Amino acid sequence: xxxxxxxxxxxxxxxxxxxxxxxxxxxxxxxxxxxxxxxxxxxxxxxxxxxxxxxxxxxxxxxxxxxxxxxxxxxxxxxxxxxx
Numbered sequence: 001x002x003x004x005x006x007x008x009x010x011x012x013x014x015x016x017x018x019x020x021x022x023x024x025x026x027x028x029x030x031x032x033x034x035x036x037x038x039x040x041x042x043x044x045x046x047x048x049x050x051x052x053x054x055x056x057x058x059x060x061x062x063x064x065x066x067x068x069x070x071x072x073x074x075x076x077x078x079x080x081x082x083x084x
Contacts, residue, residue: 001069001070001071001072003042003066003069003072004040004072005042006040007037007040007045007072008037009037009038009039010036010037011036011037011074012034012035012036012037012050012074012075012076012077013034013035013036013037013047013072013073013074013075014032014033014034014071014072014073014075015032015033015034015035015045015047015064015069015071015072016030016031016032016069016070016071016073017030017031017032017033017064017068017069017070018030018031018068018070019031030070033047033049033062033064034049034050034075035047035048035049035050035059035062036048036050038061042066043065043066044063044064044065044066045063045064045066045069046061046062046063046064047061047062047064048060048061048062049061049062050078053078
């Protein structure tokens with residue numbers, strides 16, 4: 001996939017990356033991260049990964065090398081729950 005030259009800061013994306021070979025099956029593994037773009041310099045995508053919806057994982061800052069990115073997809077913001 002050709003990567004874009006510009007990704008606006010604050011955009012919410014799903015980023016699919018290569019995550020190595022499964023030792024048992026021998027198949028390629030992938031990792032999907034959803035978060036908001038902090039910066040993109042065409043070499044590294046810096047995002048703030050969204051916290052898990054159930055609270056099991058806090059938000060975290062992640063830097064992803066461009067050569068590991070397989071797919072970028074815009075994702076809408078999460079719906080806000082009543083009372084929050």
